[in-house]
């Protein structure tokens with residue numbers, strides 16, 4: 226098991242490296258010149274050269290990359306072009322806010338989606354299956370920002386029981402999930418964010434469970450005289466590795482924060498930060514945010530991999 | 544094997560009467576089993592023989608009510624050890640499955656749960672039926688693995704199915720089936736998926752355990768050679784009907800039904816075990832549209848007009864022997 230852990234971590238290193246290369250090259254892949262936004266349009270060639278040197282843009286690319294990587298490893302992503310604040314502060318603050326939503330959205334979405342899919346998959350073709358699968362399809366296909374707006378209209382504008390947007394009077398820094406005055410601001414965003422993962426997880430759980438249900442060994446379990454709950458326990462354990470893969474992806478998406486949902490609710494999370502950075506051509510912030518999100522994806526994948534191989538011994542060999 | 548005398552003495556362990564199984568879907572009905580009648584006495588081995596699709600597996604699964612409930616229509620009667628299987632409630636059915644009756648499947652590769660260890664899977668059955676603790680159940684699982692001659696059984700207990708060879712996996716499957724001392728063992732081509740040498744070892748083991756434990760056994764196979772080694776009696780199935788039945792030696796020496804003769808002609812020469820039965824010209828009928836007469840008539844060289852009009856009634860030309868053929872007395876048979 227320890228061997229497996231070490232091997233998987235080794236696999237993750239080159240992926241993380243590749244991700245950082247891509248993030249670094251964003252500066253050059255992004256359309257337009259990043260300096261354009263901070264320089265006046267009539268800047269002299271001298272000024273441009275000066276600013277280039279100040280940001281290190283005049284050095285050869287590999288050198289720029291290594292220097293950048295060195296700083297990133299120490300947690301220094303540079304300065305935001307738009308706000309002049311350290312990128313690390315911006316990114317960490319935004320990630321923290323998104324993670325606060327995810328802290329609730331993940332358990333809600335995962336348990337609801339998994340239960341819906343498991344029930345549907347255990348009774349394929351039944352009216353219950355049709356009802357649950359239909360609901361899941363709706364969850365996936367409704368645009369979630371539209372759903373968020375509908376929730377705002379219903380609960381904030383009409384019924385006036387929940388706030389519409391923002392993080393409340395204490396702001397992002399003073400926000401506490403243990404204070405209802407703050408926490409009530411999370412209710413609508415969390416529900417809105419959960420919709421798509423519920424749908425996706427329900428559908429893939431259903432697919433995995435009904436596929437396992439059709440396998441030969443289920444007949445053996447019946448022939449052993451096991452009760453239905455005991456059989457379902459076997460089936461779920463077999464279906465779990467597939468479901469975990471989908472859950473890992475959904476976890477990554479939730480940590481990435483939905484740009485649209487966070488914009489609808491003016492929630493200062495990572496999606497919100499990304500959209501601001503894109504509009505402002507704030508490349509250091511873009512780099513920092515994307516790199517952090519990508520690393521979260523890589524780490525999640527690593528965990529999913531390990532969990533899968535704990536559950537299914539056949540995966541351990543590869 | 545004096546098949547004619549014994550049945551009247553020992554009460555049957557299993558008796559199946561006029562069993563009919565249909566699979567109903569919106570656009571068609573498949574008549575998989577059409578009026579099957581047979582019985583098995585305690586300790587007796589009945590081999591069901593027949594080509595692919597003749598309804599052997601369906602018959603076996605019906606005995607444990609393992610067919611998908613939604614689309615399956617079963618009629619007739621199945622009695623095992625005095626219990627009316629078709630009338631059992633779910634709890635009683637679960638007690639019967641794995642307790643009184645157990646089943647060995649064809650594919651040891653897919654019949655075991657890949658994410659549980661062999662030990663856990665056997666212990667689970669023991670716990671379910673004997674109500675013992677996990678420790679006791681695992682100890683019993685170890686005894687069983689030793690009983691089926693799995694080398695270094697103690698460490699195999701912690702193996703997952705994919706870590707075992709096909710032969711060992713099938714032995715583990717047998718251990719699981721025998722774990723609660725069933726009185727009736729159903730074996731659905733348990734050796735077909737194995738290599739020839741392993742096949743023989745597993746067969747010998749099964750025969751030995753069956754004798755020691757005195758289980759009534761229904762053994763499904765394609766293979767006449769296997770049948771002749773393990774069976775007391777043979778029932779030959781065609782298109783969901785038993786077309787011939789009798790003591791193994793008698794049937795092999797003097798097959799009555801043209802289909803049985805065809806089977807033997809296609810396997811007897813050259814002793815080729817792996818060769819299948821489909822050396823008979825033609826192919827089996829469509830189970831969704833069975834002919835009104837004998838289902839074998841279209842492939843039968845002896846077929847006459849009367850074969851096509853009605854399904855032949857069973858005839859009993861000798862003690863313990865049955866064949867469903869109207870042309871039994873025809874000279875061509877001699």
Ligand SMILES: Nc1ncnc2c1ncn2[C@@H]1O[C@H](COP(=O)(O)OP(=O)(O)OP(=O)(O)O)[C@@H](O)[C@H]1O
Nearest residue numbers: 566573575594595596597598599600601602611830
């Ligand atoms: N669950 C099911 N639903 C619909 N049809 C089925 C089902 N199970 C079996 N059948 C059909 O019933 C017929 C008999 O099948 P069965 O599995 O009993 O054949 P078999 O004699 O065991 O053949 P084989 O030697 O290939 O195992 C086949 O035509 C098969 O397609």
Ligand SMILES: [Mg+2]
Nearest residue numbers: 599600601731
């Ligand atoms: Mg079969």
